[in-house]
Amino acid sequence: MARTQGARPRRVRLWRWRRNPLRRRSDLAEAWLVLAAVVLALLLGALSGLTAAGAVDGSLAERRERTTPVPAVLTEDAAGLSASVTQDGDGDGGVWAKVRWTAPDGTGRTGRAEVDPGSPAGTEATVWTDPEGRLVSAPPDGAEAQFQTVMTGITVAVATGGLVLLGGWLARARLRLRRLAEWETEWRQVEPSWRRRMTG
Secondary structure (H helix, E strand, O other), rough: OOOOOOOOOOOOOOHHHOOOOOHHHHHHHHHHHHHHHHHHHHHHHHOOOOHHHHHHHHHHHHHHHHHHHEEEEEOOOOOOOOHHHHHOOOOOOOOEEEEEEEOOOOEEEEEEEOOOOOOOOOOEEEEEEEEOOEEOOOOOOOOHHHHHHHHHHHHHHHHHHHHHHHHHHHHHHHHHHHHHHHHHHHHHHHHHHHHHOOOO
């Protein structure tokens, strides 16, 4: 039956997986390549994401074990909130001031730590120290630690999956170029006889 004028040809889905006289080995290879790339991207992305998340979680747990909160005393008046916003530019609610604390060996130490703005000298504060008694930043905990772990896992998973898909796309592009070259070679063999029929 003749096709109605203006009608669009029906697109056959998954034609590379079906037996038909127009399908070439390169078409089937391309279909397997796409499937393998998608499956590998999902599997390797999930595996690498879980591994990275576990590594970050373990690192944060180790950091929490190696840091200890200790009491400290301000040795100077802390700046007000407006000054901290002007100086730090982030307005996180804390300011840096000089504090004094006692190290594990019993010696008194001084340093700068983040404290509540406007606190006068002599105010007690809590600082975090390493096993040697040196000041360190407070380790992420609770929702902050969970956020870092999840975001690291997602980022690594997406990056790994994207690299696998990119490799599959490049391999697919090479297959297409090879198929075009095969078509060009076959056309050169068929063209003379085809022209004779058309002009005969």
